[in-house]
Each structure stands twice: as C-alpha cells, then as structure tokens.
Amino acid sequence: MFIAAMAAVAVGIFALAACGNDDDGAMAGPPPKTERDAYTKWYVQQALDRYEETGRQATIDYYNNEAGSNDQWYVFIIDANSGIGVAHATIPSRIGFNSAQRVDITGYAYGRDLVDSDESGHWVDYVFYNPQTDTGGTKHTWAIRRGDLIFGSGWYEDTYPVPRPTKAEPGSYTRAFVEDVIWFYESNGRSALIDHLDSPDSTDPPSVDGQWYGFAVDLDGVVLAHPTVPDNVGQTLHEILGATPEGLAAADEMVTATETGKWVDYVYLNPQSGQQETKHTWIVKRDDILIASGWYETG
Structure with a gap:
C-alpha cells in the first residue's frame, strides 16, 4: 500500500508540473506567426533566455548573424547606457551607431523610446526598412531591457504606411x-x-x-x-x-x-x-x- 500511495503522489506531482509548464509557457512551442504580437514577444523571450544562459558577449555574438532572424522577425540589441547598437541579425551597418538618435520618415524620434525600454517591455511603432520586401513599412517592435541591454524584434505592416507622394508634390x-x-x-x-x-x-x-x-x-x-x-x-x-x-x-x-x-x-x-x-x-x-x-x- 505504501508503494501504491507513493506512486499516486508521484503521478500527482507530475500532473501539477505538467500543468505548470502549460501555464508559464516554459515547455510550450512558439505561437503561430499569424498571431504576430504573441510571436514577437516569444521571439524576443528566446533572446532573453539565451542572455540569461550564456551571458552578454555570447548573446551578442549569436545575434550578429542570420541565426538571429526568422522571416520578417530579427533580433537587435542596444547598449542601454550609451544607446549604441551592439547586435543586429540582418542589418550589420546598425552596429556601432547611436540608436537613440533614430527618427523615422514621419519625424517620430522612436530611437529614444527604444533605449528607454524597461524590464516590463513595451511596444514601439515606427516606420522602418523591411529587409524582406526591400522597402519601408510600419514596424511594431517589442523592446525590453535586461541588465544593461535592450532587446527588440518586431513585425511589419503589409503596406507602405502613408500614400506614396507623386512628382506633382x-x-x-x-x-x-x-x-x-x-x-x-x-x-x-x-x-x-x-x-x-x-x-x-x-x-x-x-x-x-x-x-x-x-x-x-x-x-x-x-x-x-x-x-x-x-x-x-x-x-x-x-x-x-x-x-x-x-x-x-x-x-x-x-x-x-x-x-x-x-x-x-x-x-x-x-x-x-x-x-x-x-x-x-x-x-x-x-x-x-x-x-x-x-x-x-x-x-
């Protein structure tokens, strides 16, 4: 009876653990890409987990190549103290320059909002180059701070954000x-x-x-x-x-x-x-x- 009772307890503990994994998402796979906000947050979380597991430099090295991109999603990393970009999976020219000074075509100074991200994270929407379509689009970026780094990724609207002007203007x-x-x-x-x-x-x-x-x-x-x-x-x-x-x-x-x-x-x-x-x-x-x-x- 003792053995049976212990087996029952073990089954119960396993069931609770399984439920816990479902609740916190630790063992769950990614959301579908059609749920673009949820997928973006999940994608950034993978970068945060890597940072916690491997440290600052290893994470920066990992995301400074195409391993850090997946379709329209790619990870970028900014030094929170200086505003300097330290990693970018698809646009290496962003590395070494001050992201805090970035302004989009509409005049929105989105760079400061990215650098000011806290550990709770927030959305920053701005017009930016889409490497997949080779044109600009409205980008919805989830940005979050860990330690002295800002991690971000986002998804793009399907169309140009404003009507394209003609030569008559x-x-x-x-x-x-x-x-x-x-x-x-x-x-x-x-x-x-x-x-x-x-x-x-x-x-x-x-x-x-x-x-x-x-x-x-x-x-x-x-x-x-x-x-x-x-x-x-x-x-x-x-x-x-x-x-x-x-x-x-x-x-x-x-x-x-x-x-x-x-x-x-x-x-x-x-x-x-x-x-x-x-x-x-x-x-x-x-x-x-x-x-x-x-x-x-x-x-």
Whole structure:
C-alpha cells in the first residue's frame, strides 16, 4: 500500500508540473506567426533566455548573424547606457551607431523610446526598412531591457504606411526619394551606398529620376558620391557652392542636418534644364553620413 500511495503522489506531482509548464509557457512551442504580437514577444523571450544562459558577449555574438532572424522577425540589441547598437541579425551597418538618435520618415524620434525600454517591455511603432520586401513599412517592435541591454524584434505592416507622394508634390516626393536611399543604406551599408549613388544607372532605388538625384556627404562637408556631377566627389560643399555668400551659408546649413532632416535652399545647376535654378534640398543625417536630394524651382 505504501508503494501504491507513493506512486499516486508521484503521478500527482507530475500532473501539477505538467500543468505548470502549460501555464508559464516554459515547455510550450512558439505561437503561430499569424498571431504576430504573441510571436514577437516569444521571439524576443528566446533572446532573453539565451542572455540569461550564456551571458552578454555570447548573446551578442549569436545575434550578429542570420541565426538571429526568422522571416520578417530579427533580433537587435542596444547598449542601454550609451544607446549604441551592439547586435543586429540582418542589418550589420546598425552596429556601432547611436540608436537613440533614430527618427523615422514621419519625424517620430522612436530611437529614444527604444533605449528607454524597461524590464516590463513595451511596444514601439515606427516606420522602418523591411529587409524582406526591400522597402519601408510600419514596424511594431517589442523592446525590453535586461541588465544593461535592450532587446527588440518586431513585425511589419503589409503596406507602405502613408500614400506614396507623386512628382506633382515635389517636396513630399523629394523626402520619399531620400528615404528610399536611406533604406538602401540601412540594408547595405556605407560602401555600397557610395557605389550605388556614384552610378547614374542605379535602380532599386534609382540614383537619378528626372530632376531628382541622390548624393552623399560626410560630416565635414566632403562629397562622397554624386551620380550627375562626378567631379563633385572629393570636393567640399564650400568649394562647390562658395561662389556667393548665399551658397556658403547653404553649405554650412547642410552639414548641420540631424536625423530629423532639414530643408536647405540655394542656386544650383538643374541637369535637366541646363539652367541655374533655385534648388530645395532635403538632407538627413544617418550615423556619420549625410544623404540628400532636391527639386528645382525656376525663377
């Protein structure tokens, strides 16, 4: 009878343990990907568990390659104290730069909200490059802090977050043109961006589209890439625009652009008309590079 009683107790304990595993999810598999919020939280939890089991550096090393991605989901890790990205499974160019300064195309400074995540976690929604579709989309990110690291992953809306502007809206079209170039940079890095913009025949996104062309400048104002005037590469904005006081002022303005972006107006050659016209340039800082394009106005 004693043996039977002990067996019954053991069965009862096993049943309770099994129920406990169902309740806390420790032994459960992932939610279906159709439950995108739940799957995202589960996916981030796998990174947290790895951090607890293997430590900081091993976790960073693991998520700095494609092992840390699954379809549209990928893990990124930010140092909570500095805001610097330390791991990114799909966009290695994000590593080493300040994520706290990130601003999306709508002007939302989402980077600060990511870095300010606490141990309870929260959702941060913003417009970002989708590596799967090679375009931008609204991203819903679950971000949570463990120790001195922020862990995040998210899912994307299926469509572009705002109606794509047309050339009939030159200001809005210019901003979208620049954002497409920025997303190329996010995905491929600095060297690939320079090669892309140095060719007038580049596509996906185009480096040149009628009067619109993208160009890149370093933080000292030295032109890094230019598809329509290759002689500009290596020159400073002061050298290119310095024939007038207004041009010098515009050159100074451009190098002060932030992640939020700014408009700078000056007179410059329109490659389509061959005339000197007022150019309205939208310029945005990303890490240690300035990315720009503009539209021309006669008169």
